[in-house]
Amino acid sequence: MGEKKCPECKPGSPLWMATFTDMNQLLLTFFILLLSMASMDQRKIKVALGSLQGSLGVLKEGSQTEYTRDDIMSRMSMVKNVQNVKSKVTQNLQSYAKQANLQQNITVSESKKGVAVRIMDSSLFAPGSADLKEEAKPLMDKIAAVIAESPFNIVVEGHTDDLPLTTAQYPSNWELSTARAVSVVKYFIGKGVSAQKLSAAGYGEFHPVAPNISPESRAKNRRVEINFVSPELAESNKNLFDAEEESQATGGK
Structure with a gap:
């Protein structure tokens, strides 16, 4: 057998x-x-x-992974660069803001695109004006020094409150906010910052950070924002939030 x-x-x-x-x-x-x-x-x-x-888990046949080791290392490098820029900006501004008693008028924070420096308009301009005050120039010099060393692009934004403005020079808040952003950009160029890495935008009263219901909240909305923008980080975060919106649109499936 x-x-x-x-x-x-x-x-x-x-x-x-x-x-x-x-x-x-x-x-x-x-x-x-x-x-x-x-x-x-x-x-x-x-x-x-x-x-x-x-x-x-195990991938289905014919599927492939989205992320490689290079993707991971690149993302970590971007995060590190943002934190380094934030640290430099904060260090350069902290001592000056304390000496000039401007701690309440200046904030530095990370954003979806990089680092944002927010300055209340009273520290930079007279009411209804786009000419930098003389006392604002030491602050601008501190920021210009950081910009010159930074690999990031710079977007300067002008913002106002919702009170109507009508003057011969500035018919509306659009013109005033734009003129203020351009004024800051021109100052940086005069200090040796490459014009190729600078841009300016004016948003009028349409991007408030606080409700326009009191003098205090309106003061917060009258501001200039200097944004250190990492194109790679901005694109990476855009993809992240696009994925979130797609997930929400499909019910999280």
Whole structure:
């Protein structure tokens, strides 16, 4: 009587599974690192975790992963650059703002595009004017020095409150806000900053940061914002929020 043949064994896992597992661990470490360095914004956390869905299991045949190790390292480099610029801007402005008693008029924060420096208009201009005050120039010099060393592009924005403005020189808040932004840009150019990395925009009263319901809140809206813009970070965050909007439109599926 012949011996029974053993049933044919199923093939083991393919060799690429080891590399795939390593990549998943890198992705998980990367997101944990981002969360440890950033504020706990629940909306962003949800999007970040959502991007991991499907990446920690076996891919369907014909599928490929979205992120490579180079993508991860590039993102980490962008985050580090933003934090370095924010640190330099803050260090340069803190001592001056304290000496000039301007702590309440200047804020430095990270934005979706890079770093934003917000300055209330009373520190820079007389009411209804786009000419920089003499006492504002030391502050502008501090910022110009940081801009000159920064690899980021600079977008200067002018903003006003909602009170109507009608003068021969500035028929509306649009003109005044734009003229103020241009005035700041021209000052930076005069200090040796390359014009190629500078741009100006005026938004009038249409991008308020506070309700226009009191003199105090209107004062917050009358401002100039100097934005250090990282094109790569702006594009990366745009893709992140586009993914969030698409997820919301499809019911989070």
